Amino acid sequence: xxxxxxxxxxxxxxxxxxxxxxxxxxxxxxxxxxxxxxxxxxxxxxxxxxxxxxxxxxxxxxxxxxxxxxxxxxxxxxxxxxxxxxxxxxxxxxxxxxxxxxxxxxxxxxxxxxxxxxxxxxxxxxxxxxxxxxxxxxxxxxxxxxxxxxxxxxxxxxxxxxxxxxxxxxxxxxxxxxxxxxxxxxxxxxxxxxxxxxxxxxxxxxxxxxxxxxxxxxxxxxxxxxxxxxxxxxxxxxxxxxxxxxxxxxxxxxxxxx
Amino acid sequence: xxxxxxxxxxxxxxxxxxxxxxxxxxxxxxxxxxxxxxxxxxxxxxxxxxxxxxxxxxxxxxxxxxxxxxxxxxxxxxxxxxxxxxxxxxxxxxxxxxxxxxxxxxxxxxxxxxxxxxxxxxxxxxxxxxxxxxxxxxxxxxxxxxxxxxxxxxxxxxxxxxxxxxxxxxxxxxxxxxxxxxxxxxxxxxxxxxxxxxxxxxxxxxxxxxxxxxxxxxxxxxxxxxxxxxxxxxxxxxxxxxxxxxxxxxxxxxxxxxxxxxxxxxxxxxxxxxxxxxxxxxxxxxxxxxxxxxxxxxxxxxxxxxxxxxxxxxxxxxxxxxxxxxxxxxxxxxxxxxxxxxxxxxxxxxxxxxxxxxxxxxxxxxxxxx
Numbered sequence: 184x185x186x187x188x189x190x191x192x193x194x195x196x197x198x199x200x201x202x203x204x205x206x207x208x209x210x211x212x213x214x215x216x217x218x219x220x221x222x223x224x225x226x227x228x229x230x231x232x233x234x235x236x237x238x239x240x241x242x243x244x245x246x247x248x249x250x251x252x253x254x255x256x257x258x259x260x261x262x263x264x265x266x267x268x269x270x271x272x273x274x275x276x277x278x279x280x281x282x283x284x285x286x287x288x289x290x291x292x293x294x295x296x297x298x299x300x301x302x303x304x305x306x307x308x309x310x311x312x313x314x315x316x317x318x319x320x321x322x323x324x325x326x327x328x329x330x331x332x333x334x335x336x337x338x339x340x341x342x343x344x345x346x347x348x349x350x351x352x353x354x355x356x357x358x359x360x361x362x363x364x365x366x367x368x369x370x371x372x373x374x375x376x377x378x379x380x381x382x383x384x385x386x387x388x389x390x391x392x393x394x395x396x397x398x399x400x401x402x403x404x405x406x407x408x409x410x411x412x413x414x415x416x417x418x419x420x421x422x423x424x425x426x427x428x429x430x431x432x433x434x435x436x437x438x439x440x441x
Numbered sequence: 442x443x444x445x446x447x448x449x450x451x452x453x454x455x456x457x458x459x460x461x462x463x464x465x466x467x468x469x470x471x472x473x474x475x476x477x478x479x480x481x482x483x484x485x486x487x488x489x490x491x492x493x494x495x496x497x498x499x500x501x502x503x504x505x506x507x508x509x510x511x512x513x514x515x516x517x518x519x520x521x522x523x524x525x526x527x528x529x530x531x532x533x534x535x536x537x538x539x540x541x542x543x544x545x546x547x548x549x550x551x552x553x554x555x556x557x558x559x560x561x562x563x564x565x566x567x568x569x570x571x572x573x574x575x576x577x578x579x580x581x582x583x584x585x586x587x588x589x590x591x592x593x594x595x596x597x598x599x600x601x602x603x604x605x606x607x608x609x610x611x612x613x614x615x616x617x618x619x620x621x622x623x624x625x626x627x628x629x630x631x632x633x634x635x636x637x638x639x640x641x642x643x644x645x646x647x648x649x650x651x652x653x654x655x656x657x658x659x660x661x662x663x664x665x666x667x668x669x670x671x672x673x674x675x676x677x678x679x680x681x682x683x684x685x686x687x688x689x690x691x692x693x694x695x696x697x698x699x700x701x702x703x704x705x706x707x708x709x710x711x712x713x714x715x716x717x718x719x720x721x722x723x724x725x726x727x728x729x730x731x732x733x734x735x736x737x738x739x740x741x742x743x744x745x746x747x748x749x750x751x752x753x754x755x756x757x758x759x760x761x762x763x764x765x766x767x768x769x770x771x772x773x774x775x776x777x778x779x780x781x782x783x784x785x786x787x788x789x790x791x792x793x794x795x796x797x798x799x800x801x802x803x804x805x806x807x808x809x810x811x
Contacts, residue, residue, distance in 0.1 A: 234675065259677035271672045273665040280661045287658065288677035295659040298452070342676060 186246030187211045188233075188346050188376050193241040195225070195232050195400075202228045203239065204400040210346075215368050216378045217387050220397035221420065226380040227268065229397070230348045234258055234265050245346060260288060264344030268351050270331035274324030278315055278334060281323050282306045285338035309340040313367065329360040336367065346376040353386050365390035388412075396420075452656045455734050459648050462735070466641040476630055480705060483637040485745035486644045487702040492726050492741030493647045494694030499723070500731030501660065502687040503667030504584070508592030509695040510719035511599050512567040516696030517714065518603075518610070519566060520703040522550055523559035524619035535618075536611050547609045556623055563700045564693065571692030572685065579681035579688075584670075593716055600715030615710030622704045640701040644738065647694050652734060654690070663687055695722075721748075724763065728770050730777025740777065 188210045195203040203225040210216040218226045232239030235255040243250045250258050273281050283299055286306060302319070310316040313333040318326065323334060332352055339347050352368075353361045361383070368377055368390060381387050387394065387408070394411045396403040404414040411417055470482055491513055498504045525534050537544045552558045574595075578588060603610045610616070625632040654660050666673045666680045673680045703709050712718065721744060729740020744763070751759040774780055 254679075255674045256677050256679045259675055265675060267672075271669055273668055273672070275664060275668055276661060281665075283658065284662055284665050284673070285676050287662065290658075295662065296653070296657050298653075298656045299658060338676070 186345075188378070189242075189244045190229070190233065191242040191244075193229060193232060193239050193243060195228050195237055195239045197237075201400055203232065205241070206397065206400070206402055208395045208402065208405065210376045210378050212374055212376050213372060214377075214392035215372045215390050216376070217391040217394045218378060218380045218397060219382070219384070219387055219394060220403070223399070224397040225400040226397055227350055228400075230265060230350055230378075230380060234263060234348065259342075259344075262343070262345035263348065264339040264342050264346065265348040266332070266335040266339070266350055266352060268354065270328065270335055272323040272326075272331050272334050272338070275322065277320050277322055278310075278318045278326070279306070279320065281334060282309060282338060282341050286341040288342060303341075305341045305343070309337040312340060312370070313337040314363070329356045329364075332356065332364070333367070336364075336371075340371065344375065347371070347378070349377065349379045351380060351382060353381070353383055361386055362389075452652070455652055458735060459645065459652060462648070463645045466645065467638060470641075471634060471637070476633065479637055480633065481746075481749050482742075483640045483705040484702065484749075485742040486637075486640040487698040487705060488722060488725065488741040488745050489738040490640075490644050490647050490698035490701070491695040491722050492729070492737040493644070493651055494691030494698075495722060495726045496731055496733070496737030497651050497654065497663075497694075498687050498691035499726065500733070500737065501655065501663045501667065502684055502691075504684060504688055505586075505589040505723070506592050506688065506691060507589045507716075507723060508594070508596035508719050509691070509722050510596040510714035510716070511592070512571060512692040512695035513699035513702070513718070513722075514599055514603070514709075514714035515566045515570065515699065516563045517699030517703050517709045518616070519553065519559055519562040519696075520700040521616040521619070521709045522553040523556065524622060524703060525616050526550065526554050527623075528618065528620040536614070536616075537608060540608060544608065550609075563696055567692040567696035568689055571689045575685040575688040576681070579684045582681075593719065596714065596719045597716045600711040603711045603714075611710075613711060615708050615713075616703075617708035619704065619707060627704060627707070636701070636704045640705060643697055643701060647697070648734065648738065650690075655734060659683075659686070724767060726777075728766060728778060730774075730779030732776065733779040736777045736779035739779070 190209065191207050193203055193206045194201070206225065206229060208216075208218075218229065220226050228237065231237040233243045233250055235250070235253055235258045239251055241251065245261060245263060248261055250261065250263065253261075273284070276284070279299075279302065283303075283306065286303060287295070307316075310319065313336055315330065315333060315337060318330065323331065326334060336347070336349070336352070349368075353364050356364065365386060368379065371377060372392075379387075379391075391408050393406065394408055395405045396411055396414075396417050398420050403420060404411050404417045406414075466482075466486070471479060474482060491509055495506055495509055498506045529535070533544060533546050537546070553562070578591065583591065604613050606612065607614070619627055621627060622632065622636060625635065627633065627636075654663075662673070662678065662683055666678075666683045670680045673683070699709075699714070702713070722741065725741030725744035726737040727740070728744065729738070730736025747759060747763065751762065770777060774784070
């Protein structure tokens with residue numbers, strides 16, 4: 184079993200503007216953990232800080248290892264992987280080449296000089312898990328939007344990441360693709376820490392085990408989906424001042440609950 | 442383990458291409474070309490060696506190395522200093538005593554008396570310099586235009602330094618009048634053929650080296666770094682190291698090209714390594730196709746040939762022609778001339794009858810508009 188990801192009192196400041204002001208949460212293997220909140224709540228900034236992309240203070244520990252303050256590639260080597268809001272795969276390389284590069288951190292550098300022979304077991308497993316087996320030789324650039332997102336998740340799987348930080352993994356996906364992605368996340372979460380940043384409340388409601396709601400860089404509420412939705416503070420933020428799109432989405436969710 | 446479909450016949454097809462190229466350069470060319478043109482071909486081979494390195498750094502690695510003249514100079518001047526000393530024998534080289542009959546040999550010339558040291562310097566100098574420069578630049582994430590300008594500035598600086606140190610380096614006049622090449626008399630046609638064959642063989646070796654690099658995992662990682670450096674970082678690699686390796690290899694190739702340039706051409710001056718020369722190296726690579734295997738070498742050889750044939754009979758026109766060619770290629774063939782065959786083939790295969798009909802017929806579109 185992997186250790187937990189524990190974030191304590193995380194602060195991120197951009198030249199005076201406090202994007203994240205003292206956020207604490209934890210994520211364990213076996214749960215699909217969601218981080219939600221209106222635009223500008225600091226969700227992505229939290230992930231950026233944990234992965235070393237932006238500087239944060241406080242603490243983010245994976246097991247007994249402190250992540251903050253290390254360079255990006257070192258944090259990755261500790262087993263923390265992430266995806267981005269816009270699927271970023273290597274367009275000019277095939278699906279196989281993309282995955283092969285992701286698998287590379289377990290390889291010795293000398294082996295880089297050789298050509299690849301065959302497909303490794305971990306790559307085959309990741310392809311099967313994400314339903315991309317048929318696209319092995321397809322250049323990643325011509326995959327559909329949903330397939331690109333899955334390729335990113337497959338890359339995290341072959342990378343053997345212990346922590347998967349997924350930034351809006353279902354944005355722009357069809358309903359069927361969302362369901363498939365959600366089920367995929369539940370499967371892989373059995374042995375790994377899965378933390379999802381999402382706008383899509385319906386997706387969150389269906390697949391979240393535990394939710395943390397952020398608002399203006401602070402934790403507004405934390406708990407199961409039902410607990411969070413029952414929280415009057417959350418209702419106020421979502422139905423009151425927050426961005427129109429999320430308000431509408433949350434309103435739909437709340438109506439259904441009623 | 443299953444066999445991947447991606448590694449098909451293509452790499453082996455390219456290897457066949459290198460074999461054909463090797464036969465043309467090493468067997469056919471010496472038989473059919475006059476001594477004069479064979480010597481010229483040798484010169485183009487030297488530029489081509491540097492170009493193969495630029496193809497690696499720029500085409501596959503995305504680093505627009507505009508100052509490869511620096512590394513070309515390291516190899517060329519190391520070789521030229523050795524050949525100068527070999528020609529001078531026990532005496533101090535002629536140009537040094539021109540201003541001061543009692544001038545001693547500068548300290549940094551002394552080790553170049555040794556053939557072994559010279560060969561080692563040709564290999565190690567560019568590795569050390571490019572390694573230190575690349576480390577400093579890539580770790581600080583200097584890239585794009587900043588990298589290009591910086592490397593270009595270094596070429597200008599080095600050319601200026603050489604120009605201004607006439608007593609130590611020969612200045613603008615350069616180093617020339619070499620009589621021996623590691624013990625072989627350079628006037629002897631048989632020896633000149635040997636020097637040509639060494640240059641041509643080194644070009645083939647460099648092509649083989651990048652052929653292996655391009656089909657290796659490193660080649661894929663390099664392309665990935667070129668296209669999405671940040672993403673590579675999030676896969677646990679340090680992109681700076683990936684770029685550093687490609688940059689050092691390209692510098693080494695430029696140095697080897699420079700070293701062979703000296704016995705073939707018989708003179709090295711700052712003009713051959715400065716900004717203009719460095720840009721001309723880039724021009725050949727861009728024309729040929731920077732990301733392809735053969736494009737950089739063939740492009741550099743074509744530019745070299747244009748330089749010595751058209752450039753001497755019609756110097757003004759050649760400059761315009763080169764500029765025009767550059768514009769046309771960038772506009773219509775951004776991947777260089779080597780992408781032309783594939784493009785034509787695709788066009789031929791897609792005959793008008795097979796072209797997919799537009800999703801909306803023009804007539805329909807008119808209706809919608811009105």
